[in-house]
Amino acid sequence: MIRLFSTTAILIAFSSAAIAQVDTTHEGADTVLPERPYSPYANRTFPARPLWGETHLHTGLSLDAGAFGNILGPDEAWRFAKGEQVISSTGQPVKLGRPLDWMVLTDHTDLMGFAPDLQAGNPNILASEKGREWYAGYSAGGEAAGQSAFDLITNFAQMTLPEEFVTGYGPGGDPFAFTWEKIVQAAERHNDPGEFSAFIGFEWTSVPKGMNLHRNVMLRDGAMRALQVVPPTTQPPLGNTDPKALYEWLEMYQEKTGGRAVAFAHNGNLSNGWMFPTETTYHGGPVDQAYVEARARWEPHYEMTQIKGDGEAHPALSPDDPFADYENWDVGNLDITELKTEEMLGGEYAREALKRGLALEAKFGTNPYKFGMGGATDSHTSLATAEEDNFFGKSVSVEPSPTRIAHPFIANDMGRIEGYKLVASGYTAVWATENTREAIFDAFKRKETYATTGPRIGLRFFGGWNFYENDLRTRSPAVEGYSKGVPMGGDLTPREGDVAPSFMIFALKDPIGANLDRVQVVKGWLDAEGKLHEKVYDVAWSDGREPDGDGKLPEVGNTVDLETASWSNTIGASELAVVWSDPDFDPAERAFYYVRALEIPTPRWVVYDKVRFGIDLPGEAQLVHQERAYSSPIWYTPEG
Template sequence: MKNLLTLILAAGTFLSCTAQDAKQEEVREYSPYIGDFDPGPLPENYDKPLFGDTHFHTSWSTDAGMLGINVGPDVAYRAARGEEVTSQSGYKFKLIRPLDFVLLSDHSENLGLADFIRNEDPLLKKSETGRRWIEMVKNGQGYDVYLEWARNINTDQINVPEMVENIWGKVIDNAEKYYEPGKFTTFIGYEFTSAPNSNNLHRNLIFRDGAEEALQYFPYSAFDSGNPEDMWKFLEEYEETTGGRVLAIPHNPNFSNGLMFDDKTYEGHELTREWVETRSRFETIVEVSQMKGDSEAHPMISPDDQFADFVTMSRGNMMGSVEKTEEMLYKEYARYAYLEGLKIEHKLGINPYKFGMIGSTDAHGGISSQRNENYFGKGAFMEPSPGRADGIMVKGIKEELSIFRGENGAGGLCAVWAKENTRESIFDAMERKEVYATSGTRMSVRVFGGYDFSESDLDNLVDNGYAKGVPMGGDLEANNGQKPGFMIRAQKDPDGANLDRVQVIKGWIDADGNTFEKVFDAAVSDNRVINNTGVCETNVGSTIDYDNATYTNDIGAEELTTYWEDPEFDASQNAFYYVRVLEIPTPRWTLYDKVQFGAEVGEGIKLETQERAYASPIWYNAK
């Protein structure tokens, strides 16, 4: 297993100083929210979910720390709760508004190794390799140490169990220190980093529990096994022993080369009912939107979906070592996983891919930034600097399999409908899948499905939705052939762009086991018309000023609310329905860079975007 971000950060190792040099020359700060900036109160009618990041890293992740990142957990937590901090490159950073919750997901493999080396820790000196690596770093060979570690990631080359015990206790202490129930929730957890042949099978493990339970087990890592099924067994043991609860959140299926949502086990065997039940139990949500690509749908598979091509990064696996095939794509994107789940259910009577969708950042510089105008990048090598959008981030075996810097998205957010801002309440919402993904925007999205709704129920959508139906992530059982209806409300990010449209994506399976998909426009802004096939043929337009990296909300809608029924409903067919909401076009981080630094960006790099949200599906079960 050649891991991970071996070249994502390695490609930027020698460039991390570029941002520092630029900072010395450029006195103007990049983040627009530092100093006395105040976004003001939220609108009274804003139906606010809780927004968080369940996936970002600090210097305690070996891939980041060994390459010189020194931003640790304290800075990461303080930035996430809205404080002004200093980034690796020397720029000041502040979020427009604090996050509600975070999971600091440093990699479990040699967790904290860079700090052990930096501090010449006596525990590390127990290892011959550790002693050698300390001397190499002192002699300026830190990058060579990193390569030695990364090229042998299958093996724990240190093998000092006391180090794990030491650092895991500190991870838990940090999470407990910053946990403020009701105001700011910090989850205990880490990233399990399996990548067989560089095909991404990473999961972030998130615990509902506190220190008492979490301290009973050390982090599970790819050193134990790269097989996610073995990891599930570990989770079962943890729950049975401690009485606690834990979820595994897959991410970046777009780099799994068809393994993330396969119809076979890790070892290539046929799926069993037990396998399906176990995966469904522990993997209730999937991260589908983040910096390293969006994994909702793919334009090659959904050519009739004009919005499927969004932060598309899918030419190979995460090291660019294996070329992608179309067959792999079908097992890498959420929409097609939902369809695959219907097929498996048709065969086994149970569906392993009834998961909800979330977003996060996967930032590796301790800074959870999600907005294009406040973009601090994947790591220090992609923090604000002239030309940071140009060049290769991960070098593949041939250039067309490489991952390019300018392809990166601004990030993502996990939105949760929870009653309280606590570990228990947020975790329970994740478990029941009452969550949605955004590409970084903080728009509000509500979806309810049921048989007894009418247009008038929209006046009290939330109360009627829970009383008469199910929320996003829920199941609707067949009701004597009756057609379900869906109540949908989307509200713009109070600090962001107006809304273009609300769409419903439907997938279904026929009696012969064939699957289908269709995208319906359910509500659109600016008095545009949806035709009788469920499509609005008029684009919303654009107000982007490319010379100044600005836009106006002269188009679009602040809110779109609708009651929608499937015009092609067949009561005999299992189906899923999920909502996608699009903002009007806005400047991308690359355009903000162009204006900020007065430098051109490379040919073919996009300068605009349409931020979006994906609500977890509601499943219709015909039987």
């Protein structure tokens, strides 16, 4: 393991090493440097720095955002993401600590246009008994508005909405078309190639019987193509909750417009096991050749951390991983109409899905769960806040206030998810060659992305067959990474000799955040008997700690002051770097590897609320956590 002590040096490593080497064309240069020019900064074509963004945000145009009182539209959401100060729906000034580089705005397509009409008390809404009930609750505000919104959402999840609303605010209706055009044109106004990329997108809101199977869709294209279509819905009689219907729409979009689109599965911890099926889908169809090929084609990316919990791993699935118990939501489905059982967990978490993908690939020749990692907020406030000290919550009803801690995300006779369980997460970092829709979209397709729970941790991960510690001593380690191997999201090249794969990893702390505790490699594999396994390796760590007799690394410590919502960077490291080779490699076994980088302990957002509002916190509330980054995996497939 090598510790790199200069933050400036590692920044150079991230930026200067960032674009693939090609042969120089200067006359006579081949006699001196046959493969590379003298200047280490010349002739580069691979990514220079991570671009930070959001793939899942709702404005007041979304049914479940507007019903809770969100009055901010797309323009406010775009301005906020670009770093401008705006006024929230509860009248509070708010601004990001640092602007984002790109964003996908993903308002729900079902009942598109309904929420603004509900807020206005439109006559066609008041003509319905349910419409009058929801409008009365919205107008009353406070707890009544929350109950009204939950009732509306429950009717949506259970498919008991009045049909006149489904058809009147569905494809073919004027409100639907008008709202889609509004969304598209707002993205066009705020797209600024080279400076900020504003993606046209939407959320396809499949939630049959409360099982969350949502997907977010991202278009590579502008208004010329996007306005040739209208997005799909899920509510019958005009829509379908089966993901196959979404795949058919994506196929239609590309064939009709010549554009390109992808879908991102919503984190699966409210799907009660149906997000990653292995035998049959929720809708009764088989997980067969057609299914695995369609999912592999259309879903190259997974949203595995967000406000409604972290979706990497669960202690019941990974009992030997002490860090698997992080922000888990495991009560039930989205509306808690069905409680969770342990058997369901395997179909919900990213690590288990990656393992299942290996088995399905062995069976069908295609891995449907070969996805890149990403994070998003899923905020319904129009505000993409994933900062612990600047967290504006899931919805307008839980924007900052002295009472929001006690406001549950959902509560009914079957169970509840408390308000303090909301997670200030997350963002996606993309290794793209430039800040444009095209370059960022292409990075998603090749899976060169990584997730964080909010901090802007720098992370590089390369896999190959001949990385050595000397490769880290260069001031341009990414040059060696791209030249000798593949980046995160890639497949290892054919094996070279009788060696195990080697991986070059370097992580840099968020410049204004916490130091790093450790870097880990998570491996999953399929053995010769068809059994799936996993193992977590500590590969680089801070403060000169030594593993104990069982190979366990001692905890890094805790400097959090709960009275001031602060911590000290007197422990941990500003950067960690390592070349690691798999000591348990079997060339006959399919495998994947990804990196998890952990910060030292810091306060959760509830502690900032405690200090700023002078409130007491429930004894059950978690106060301290270790934020983290997750790379996209690198896969190994045996030859033959």
